[in-house]
Amino acid sequence: VTRTLSEFGLIAKYFRPLATHKGALALTDDACVLPQAAGWDTVVTTDALTAGVHFLPDDPPKLIARKALGVNLSDLAAKGALPVGYLLALALPHSVDEAWLALFADGLSESQQAYGLSLLGGDTTATPGPLTIAITAIGRVPSGTMVRRSGAKPGDHVFVSGTIGDAAAGLAILQGAPAVEADAAFLIERYRVPRPRVFLGPTLRGIASAALDVSDGLLADLGHIGEASGVRIVVAADSVPRSHALKRFDPDGLVRAVTAGDDYEIAFTTINPDLATRALPASEVPITRIGRVEPGEGVVLVDGEGREIPISRAGFTHF
């Protein structure tokens, strides 16, 4: 495979059209420049994806692009931040050709249009290893309103957006597990293309006492809120939202669903469940009350009679 364009040529052809923000300077400078304004905070996050680890090397390039951007936008959303743009550091193996890059840029463009953001800067290098995509996403919130992990208080209710466990099932299907065709398509899409809750996130400001995005697994991530807030989190197993497709694919897989990763939903706590449910329906996704915050520490899953369901492995770590 050969690339006929230089690094500069590649940037000009495929990435410059994505740099719609004036401060990106059409990617012709060493840095981007973003005006500050009194009354705002800048919120910044970074997440890198590697072929063979975070996506399958032969996944469609558009979906890889949307996933790489999506996991970062998911972090911003969980903090209540509206995205402004992102920087992209791309390490390309020689097997990546221009056709791949064109589709990858298309995927970025689709996400940019869906969520209203701009490419702000980047770096493109060659690598002898697998394709690696490091994205830094930048957003903003009114001063002091970023939703942290550390604000949950005993008495708060616990909510989660969307449905839980779909992505892990999608990966299992890609790896050979049998599934009904329509369910397989839905679950694989949920694995390949996280839908960051960009429009839900900002509505959480002033409502959520703590929030994060569910990437390591629902219980593990609620454990992060519990640890940061110094509280215990009790999740009612029966209330965890699972899609119809997931229930058909894995009827008895509740524990698998709450310990699997890559959901990219938002979990949050709030003292006022009515406000949460009233204020949020305008966003793009349903939310479900799944538990409560108590004094203490740790996270537990309980059945309909309040008995703790044993969990052998709470969540997923990369090592």
Place this chain on the structure above:
Amino acid sequence: VTRTLSEFGLIAKYFRPLATHKGALALTDDACVLPQAAGWDTVVTTDALTAGVHFLPDDPPKLIARKALGVNLSDLAAKGALPVGYLLALALPHSVDEAWLALFADGLSESQQAYGLSLLGGDTTATPGPLTIAITAIGRVPSGTMVRRSGAKPGDHVFVSGTIGDAAAGLAILQGAPAVEADAAFLIERYRVPRPRVFLGPTLRGIASAALDVSDGLLADLGHIGEASGVRIVVAADSVPRSHALKRFDPDGLVRAVTAGDDYEIAFTTINPDLATRALPASEVPITRIGRVEPGEGVVLVDGEGREIPISRAGFTHF
């Protein structure tokens, strides 16, 4: 090689102590939060380094860390920005052990202390490929004062900081070229540890009409200024500053010096050469006048009698 700590454990042990900025939230949240203020612009840049491409896999971990941070700080400096902090996305092969990480964190810490900045956030994942380090550096300038590539005008003078060509000679020596011992040590250090001109950069605001950091090679990078500004740049070969070590190692290597990469000096243009030389000595590095800006396009190297010196290859591209 085994790592006994989880991803979370690694972050807590080696990276949390580097997160000195309050807005980094001790790396315990999904994002960092930085207050905005009227009268300032945020300046952001990203650069990734891959083992075997941008550094040698057995380079000392402290030097790799300082280089990875240095190339990003160099971009901020060339824009006149003072650094605030950085985010670090680290893709680690299994061969990287805790001893390596401890030294790598030491290197980051040294640079942080030297230049006054904080780790703000990051992401640590495993990779089956080479070590990849993607850094996004964040700085700030008073509103509207970022120095761009596009402001050079006919009549301006061209300056560069420090000396040119050392890093490429250092790499050649590492690859087996013979050199006197003391010169070898100096030139290899210049290759391994770029010294970003962090304190020079902000003094360029209001003086430089255009600037960038010299990473692709002096002529190639001045060509970027020429292209962005719509001007021609004429460099006087005799005036290009070369170190004594470089002159001994490669007496006839002027063209090699101006077409090699990785200098990480700052090149800039200004209408007022006296102001430039008067205002700048307080910074850490000498500056040298090397040429002039003319109407036209392109970049040329001329000898003492104004004759153009032919260049077969202006600079270095990664592909």
